Amino acid sequence: MDTGQLIQRDETCWEIPQKGAMRVPAVIYADFSLIRDMDQKVCEQITNVATLPGIVDAAYAMPDAHWGYGFPIGGVAAFDPEQGGVISAGGVGFDISCGVRTLHTGLTIKDILEQKHRLADELYRTIPAGLGSRGKISLNHHEMIAMLNGGAQWAVDQGFGEAEDLERTEEQGRMKGADPSEVSAKARERQHDEMGTLGSGNHYLEVQRVTEIYDRTIAERFGLAIDDIVITIHCGSRGLGHQIGTEFLKDMAVSASQYKIALPDRELACAPINSPLGTRYLGAMRAGINCALANRQILTHLTRQAVASIFPGARLGLLYDVSHNTCKVERHKVNGQMKELFIHRKGATRAYGPGHPDLPAAFKDVGQPVLIGGSMGTCSYVLCGAKDNEYRAYSSSCHGAGRAMSRHQATKQWRGRELVDELARQGILIRSPSLRGIAEEAPLAYKDVSAVVDAADRAGLSRKVARLEPVICIKG
């Protein structure tokens, strides 16, 4: 990125001043090397976001930001309905509520070393992954509606998990305000056989080892110690969410002129929050969030079954479940006044700091766990919402590394089989239906997640708590 057009506010904060059609400035959090290597498109896209009606304070980009659709991935923006604020399908993305959950296992690396191959095979056998994989749960019409209303709460009621899981899931596992009647028949059909499936692309299930602790007190509160084994699941709302995104993106792009919204980019398709289209999208998108929460809950149940077949005594408790692609109504202080704002986070994590009233009791005094996904061969991180981060980006943080290289370049550079063998030499077992998929998702096709996490820590968005390294990875 050309840093000449940016004003550096401090070591990790860069501002694009308000100009032209921008209603507010744009702010990018990154250190110098991340911003230097950041795609110029991020600058263009975050500037465009700053032109949308009813945006409050500033448009933000996280340290892992890269070129997205309309909003950059890693984009955060708050809209005030009283100021004509909008909701944007492009600001949420196609994979609604794609996110991460991490489970404790109570096991250590010592416990699993001899059973590693068996565990990898059993997880791969149990977790449907990749294109064409089908879940064992097919929902009829009434069950589908109940799932879209109930999210992970519905899944737990069906026997896929435990009530304690819900306490450690955002929204207690159920997004209120879902309207399944706004989810098209096509979207529901697309989900018919996809409940409890992992998907493909950058989605995965990973068995991970805690290799470093940065904050002992918070790590203890999160139940993490060196050499602990945890399991992380990264996936979203599957076909249902993709279809909702596709349909509303088109509806909003076509209707923009009706709402007198000048779109600098069609992918920024949006509608006023209080308009009929905005209301319809909100209902559908919240149902999509519930689908993602239910899906991760079912995958949790399957994971527990797989682990129990090899380690009968293991108890898999949930550390936390966070979403990356959402729009949520939150109360934030604007010019000294509490307001209900619609916070879009696309490829960004909510990261409530200590003391936030919506945090579960277990995390109230330390802050929310923020789970940062790695990329098969690279490490992942557990962070924690930082004090006062509400004033930096509406209590948001980064979500992962973000791609540094196109899929095409990656397949030119690596062969799937060689990657699997190389990672096996490093002690990382990969199970996937597709060798080409592995090449496209090569660890080095992603940015340096450690640099991203360090920048988020230094910028005061979230604090580093623990580093995790992969042991087994199931890729879709």
Place this chain on the structure above:
Amino acid sequence: MNNTAPPRWEHFDHDADIGIRGIAPTMSEAFEQAALALIAVITDPDAIKPSRSLSITCSAADPDILFFDWINELIFQMTTQDLLFGRFEVAINKELLTATAFGESVDREKHQPAVEIKGATFTELRVYQNTDAMWVAQCIVDV
């Protein structure tokens, strides 16, 4: 003017995802070629036996939107029918697209599908005639 060149497809780069592009003497053929480019994101289109066929129709006044709908309809049909397509016959009459897509059920051993596609996007979405009078239909797809 060189609109007798054979129809072809190609991919173009995007940071996270991938662009699909069909280039052909007619708009219908460009849509067919772009559909092959879509399949090639997932697997080798030549490895798909055309043992089943499916009819698809879409309509839109704007050719860009017609293309967006065509690609999304293919994604929808493949996902819900558990199919991969390897050949297409497209006819476009003003606002109406009618097509037959030929393919077979997904065989994970044989096809080694690399990735699922979530949807077509508006990014780089364009249907136009280039300086050689060839039709070009393209967009980025989200994977």
